[in-house]
Amino acid sequence: MKIGIPKEILAGETRVAITPDIVKTLVGKGLEVLVESDAGEAAHFHNDAYIESGASIVDCAAAFGCDLVAKVRKPTTAEISKMRDGAIYIGLMESCGDDEVSAAMQARNITILALERVPRISRAQSMDVLSSQANISGYRAVIEAASHFGRFVPLMMTSAGSAKPARVVVLGVGVAGLQAIATARRLGGDVHAYDVRPETKEQIESLGAKAIELDLGESGSGEGGYAKELSDEGKARQQQLLADELSKAHVIITTAQIPCRAAPELVSAEVVENMREGSVIVDMAASSGGNCPLSEVDKVANKHGVLIVGYSNYPAMMPTDASAFFAKNIANLLGIMLEAGEDGPELKDLDKDEITAAAQLKSE
Secondary structure, eight states: OEEEEOOOOSTTOOOOSSOHHHHHHHHHTTOEEEEETTTTGGGTOOHHHHHHHTOEEEOHHHHHTSSEEEOSSOOOHHHHTTSOTTOEEEEOOOOSSOOHHHHHHHHTTOEEEEGGGSOOSGGGGGGOHHHHHHHHHHHHHHHHHHHHOSSOSSOEEETTEEEOOOEEEEEOOSHHHHHHHHHHHHTTOEEEEEOSSGGGHHHHHHTTOEEOOOOOSSOOBOGGGOBOOOOHHHHHHHHHHHHHHHHTOSEEEEOOOOTTSOOOOOSOHHHHHHSOTTOEEEETTGGGTOSSTTOOTTSEEEETTEEEEOOSOSGGGSHHHHHHHHHHHHHHHHHHHEEEETTEEEEOOGGGSHHHHHHBOOOO
16 A cells, blocks of 8 residues: 655645655555655655655655645645545645535546545544644744844843833644643743633643633634634624733734634734834734734734734744644544554544544545
8 A cells, every 4th residue: 555745835835744754654564655856845854854764755746646645735626636536635725615626526537535524523633734834833923023022021130121021822722732831931920811712721820821811792612612703793792802901912822713714803903003112913814804903924014113913824924843743733633543464554534533534534
């Protein structure tokens, strides 16, 4: 059984789906690993390292022509045309339903294992790409905020005077938000955090931050540990109550996203106008509409003297570790998909395992 690792072609994507360390694991399971030439170059994994680990370096067509194809980002229709009928695709699909890409794959009888559909259950934690990459995003978002903030983040006392710690507000306490809180605390910031789910208060405080509590008259807790969309009345009350807290912040990190919905607006244009000049907003939801309406995707916008960072791919800024985490997630998923056969690894019935059954993207 062959698994192909194509090079990512999306602009700005520096990750690779499988790293040399994981190649050794896959080869040990009896898989033949075919890596497109320079697929790992942007993540600092060179062809020689793959060869030493037991992979073969091939061209694009050969990488896509395998029984299994592992990618980071959603394939293009041109890439799909290179895949075998009946192949298995493992990677992100970045889709909330049927689209032309998934339809083209299904027409070719290609099994789609969309990594964002892996259920958030204890048994699947080691395969949860969204969480592993969100951890990186939360960390990197704080680093970006600190680099754009023209003052100290921690309390700084010198012979020339002292500087108070920056007031950092994190909005949204999922995986990315928790990592942002932890990182901002390690940098010495005065960290406050808010989430519509009341159960996050304990998590916030366990990291040494202060929870912002608002009485919205409704809960934002949804299924699977995600937040759900508030009513229009709840959204309006949320913005009104948050406004004072946000206007006092030096740094705001927003992470609030709702699966397959536009990101909720949390930082209004009026709040930005009332913030101190030189403050920074890192809008991690910029690519899904933004938690701030003034955000610009993949740009740093200066609005009323406030810098608004709208980068959309933080893991790609840390491609070595991001790729290593991503590859380990895929290796763990393959561990429940394959079993030893007389002539090498064989594929199990993907519908019989709750994880691979949930991950499959099928036409409605």
